[in-house]
Amino acid sequence: MTITLQTLVQRTAGALLVGAVLAAAPLPVAAQDSADETRIRKLEAEVRALQRKVFPGGDARFFEPQIQPGSQTAPTMPATTAPTASALTDVLARLDALELQMQRLTARSEEQANTLSEMERRLAALEAGGPSNPAGMPGVTPTAGAPAAALPAAPNATAGNLAAMSGTAPATRPATSAAAPAPNAARLAAVQAIAKPQTEDPGDDEYSYGFRLWNAGFYPEARQQLTLFVEQYPRHRRISFGRNLLGRAYLDDGMAEEAARWFLRNYQADKNGDRAADSLLYLGVSMIAMKDTKRACIALAEFGETYPAVATGRLAGEYQANRAKVKCS
Missing domain, CATH: 1.10.287 (Helix Hairpins)
Known part of the structure; x- marks a missing residue:
């Protein structure tokens, strides 16, 4: 009880x-x-x-507990298991490894971007400087250009005067041309030794291959390749380069009249093109080669007025050298 x-x-x-x-x-x-x-x-x-x-x-020393062994007790919340030291160490090590890999990939990407930028700069300088490469390219001696001093006064020239040059040289003047060398095993082997780039931009590959042929002195092959590029990729970002280099391939092969046609075409197609200024200058050079002093003076004068920064900068040496070849009134 x-x-x-x-x-x-x-x-x-x-x-x-x-x-x-x-x-x-x-x-x-x-x-x-x-x-x-x-x-x-x-x-x-x-x-x-x-x-x-x-x-x-x-x-008081012997009070019995309220809950005896074997009795049911209220459920308790399960304790959260803390991660063991070994698991945490493994996660930190993996994170460190991932960060190191990301740093290496970033560094490699920056190196490749710098290398590509340097190659494009040298390519543009090489094309602008003719067959001789600019300083820094292996196996080629750079040519020294004249200092960008004060330019002599140029005669007045207008776009209308230059447009009159569309007919190039008079019909009575024979076009100077160099006969294409007969194909031989050695030449074919030398041409085949020039590798064609294989990138994700086929248009750029066609242009770059034409540039390599021109730079190696294979002008007929370069003209064929550059003509293919100009016809197949008329809206490519390097179209101004392609038309200008095609003119150079004719001019360097002694075909000044055909060169003048391409230079004039490239300049008139886009006066803000990457190589429009080069084409206008080399149009004057082509006219000098054809002994047409009047048209040469018109082209050189318009080059100096339209592209003063280029005339006193990147192409200053060639501009002054060609101005010295003719006497313009």
Whole structure:
């Protein structure tokens, strides 16, 4: 039978109250004391027995736990398992390796971009400078250009005067031309030794191959290749380069009249083209080769007026050298 603490307290209080009432009763003093002592001792014994019944091991040192072994307890939240030190170390090592690979790829990409930019710069300088390469290209001695000094006064020239040159030289003037060399095994082998680029831009590959042929001195083969490029890729970003170089392939092979036609065509097609200024200058050079001083002076004068920055910069040496070849009024 389970007795609560409240019930026990009530019973104890009742017993004490009864004892107090009895003690207050008018009994003889000796008998009253003896009876009270007996009852008190009895009550104390009952209380101790009751305590042992209700609170086994009632000492504070021996209170029984509220939850005994084997009893059901409230579920607890599972603890989050922290990553082990070895797993974290492995992840950090992999991240470091990825960062190192990214750094290497970035460095290699920048190196390739710089190399490509340098190749394009040298290619443009080589084309502008003729068969002789600019300084820095292997196996070729650069040509020294005249300093960009003050240019002599040029005669007045207008676009209309230059447009009149569309007919180039007079019909009575024979065109100077050089006979194409007869093909032989050695020449064929030399031409075949020049590799054709294979990139993602087929138009640029055709032009670059023509440039390599021209630079190697195979002018007929270069003309054939550059003509193919100009016809198949009329809107390519290097079309101005192609038409100008085609004119150079004729001019360097002694065919000044055909060269003049291509130079004039390239200049009139796009005066802001990458090689429009070069074509206008070499148009004057072609006229000098044809002994046509008047048209040569017109072309050189318009070159100096239309492209003053180029005339005093990149092509200053060639411009002054050709101005010195003719006497313009």
